[in-house]
Amino acid sequence: MRSAASFKLGLSHSAATDSTWKVEAVKQVEYHVIAARNLFAKDSTRLLDGCSAASLHRGDRRLIIIDANVDRIHGDRIRGYFEHHGIRASFVPMRADETVKEWGSAVRVVDAMNGFGIDRRREPVIAIGGGVLLDIVGFAASVYRRGTPYIRVPTTLIGLVDAGVGVKTGVNYGMGKNRLGTYAPALATFVDRAFLRTLDNRHLSNGLAEILKMALIKSLDLFELLEIFGERLIDDRFQGSSDELDTAATQVIAESIHLMLEELQPNLWESCLERCVDYGHTFSPTLEMEALPELLHGEAVAVDMALTSALGYLRGSISEAELDRVLTVMRHLGLPTWNDVLSTPGVLGAALADTVRHRDGRQRLPLPVGIGGHHFVNDVTIDGINSASALLNRKSDELRVRETSVTKVAS
Ligand SMILES: NC(=O)c1ccc[n+]([C@@H]2O[C@H](COP(=O)([O-])OP(=O)(O)OC[C@H]3O[C@@H](n4cnc5c(N)ncnc54)[C@H](O)[C@@H]3O)[C@@H](O)[C@H]2O)c1
Ligand SMILES: O=C(CO)[C@@H](O)[C@H](O)[C@H](O)[C@H](O)COP(=O)(O)O
Ligand SMILES: [Co+2]
Structure with missing residues (x-):
């Protein structure tokens, strides 16, 4: 039998006094912001190659949460892209503007992830839309099973230069702007300014x-x-x-x-x-x-x-x-x-x-x-x-x- 003294523990504490343990850990973070013009052109492989972590080569199906307006305007082209590359894509169009940037919308994304039966580590959710859609999906993904990877494809100017590049996610609560939120980097963001062609002046x-x-x-x-x-x-x-x-x-x-x-x-x-x-x-x-x-x-x-x-x-x-x-x-x-x-x-x-x-x-x-x-x-x-x-x-x-x-x- 081993004596207590022969155990080697990673954490230090003193047996002579009431013990306290101090835990220190560093979490390495890496994510990519990738400029990619015409991301969904059939011959574009940017999204497929992307970066190792965000590569679509892992598994052959994806859950895609897409802003309903973006789906209406660009949906056929985006669906065609996934079909062309042999990826079974399940599309969930969602209304996304500031008036619905709320808990209920995050729950709808959670329901979609449940319904899809997402494989937690190998099937990153793909969010396509403006800042509101990205913030909602990022939030839902970050709390689903305590963290599910996601990829962002911003389609508004705010999405391209701001909501798509940082690590903040969130929804409004009561009168509180982004009152519920997390820090959760996407694996990658693909910045495609071709989407701005259909965005209005305002x-x-x-x-x-x-x-x-x-x-x-x-x-x-x-x-x-x-x-x-x-x-x-x-x-x-x-x-x-x-x-x-x-x-x-x-x-x-x-x-x-x-x-x-x-x-x-x-x-x-x-x-x-x-x-x-x-x-x-x-x-x-x-x-x-x-x-x-x-x-x-x-x-x-x-x-x-x-x-x-x-x-x-x-x-x-x-x-x-x-x-x-x-x-x-x-x-x-x-x-x-x-x-x-x-x-x-x-x-x-x-x-x-x-x-x-x-x-x-x-x-x-x-x-x-x-x-x-x-x-x-x-x-x-x-x-x-x-x-x-x-x-x-x-x-x-x-x-x-x-x-x-x-x-x-x-x-
Ligand atoms: N997480 C962050 O770090 C961060 C940073 C900046 C802003 N934000 C958040 O971003 C939100 C604002 O984002 P937004 O300005 O993109 O608004 P938005 O997401 O509401 O999009 C604006 C409108 O444009 C539509 N739309 C989106 N893409 C389109 C396209 N390509 N063509 C036509 N219509 C399109 C949408 O359906 C929506 O009606 C705010 O809630 C803000 O808090 C977050
Ligand atoms: O609007 C946002 C983020 O929502 C960004 O433009 C901005 O750079 C900052 O993150 C803001 O200062 C907002 O921060 P916070 O109030 O959400 O903590
Ligand atoms: Co801002």
Whole structure:
């Protein structure tokens, strides 16, 4: 018989005292964001080869959760692709917009996984759709059997540059934006801007808000690209109908993803809550939910960025000329700089208070420094926000008047 002393244990503890065990483990994470034009063209093997983890060669069937609108427009082509490559694909079309980004939709995905009898490790769920669909499917997959692999194919601009590249999943709960969620990277995301051909102007503008966010806090170069090409990229739906627009579309999307991943990779689990990518997301979660369905996600982010740019000007971190330049670009990109929800009594204070709870008791509020820089502040007061809101209201009115007179002169 072995004596107790002969057991070799990996964890250390002292038998002489009441024991406590400390467990430390590191989880290695690897995922891929892969640019792939015309992903579902029959001769494209990008999705098949993808990367070893996301390869479709493992097993010959797949569960595909697809945004119902995307299915209506692109479904035949996508079905044809899987048939062509001998993969038995089960399609589950789902309505996916902010008003149904809720627990019940996640349950529908869980039901689909149960119905399909998904093989937990070798049959990644494929999510095809906008940010809402990706967030819902990612959430459901991450809790199903405590984690089932999934692959993302974003079909909106927000999906391509933001919702498809990070590790956050979630659904709204009550008035709480993304109140239920997990950190769960997809195996891979395939970024195919051909999908943007069928996206309407408003949703293209919506995605440009998140690109503008990256520009305002990190890159004057990207901001200038948006100034020069923003409107034309919307008209062209990022399809690259000329060499110049093709280069601009590629640069804007790639740079935005790159800047985002630069911030995410060292802080994937948000152990540091001073995140510059939270810019535009201090007041907007509350504004978006209060105004739902009037404000899209990117529009609420734009209103927040306009407000905090005005605040930055009043605090001396950006000049008035820079503030005007930012507001002008927003308008050119088809984004609002104002929404009346800003005037709802108490809403800005409540929004800040909720964000402070989200950021472990401090504001950690990213504010612009010039265009392309940022710093974090913790001393914003309600009076300061109200002054910024009043200034923004006035400037937004002036912009509208100027736009109306320009339109009159043009007609
Ligand atoms: N997880 C993250 O890190 C992250 C990051 C940014 C945003 N988000 C979330 O993303 C959501 C917003 O995503 P969104 O802007 O993509 O909205 P969305 O998913 O609601 O899509 C917008 C609309 O476009 C339709 N659609 C999708 N693709 C289309 C296409 N190719 N052609 C025509 N119509 C198409 C959809 O059916 C929908 O009606 C928000 O809920 C936001 O919180 C998540
Ligand atoms: O909107 C999102 C994620 O939902 C992104 O654009 C953004 O970069 C950040 O993740 C936001 O700051 C949101 O963070 P959180 O409030 O969901 O924690
Ligand atoms: Co966002």
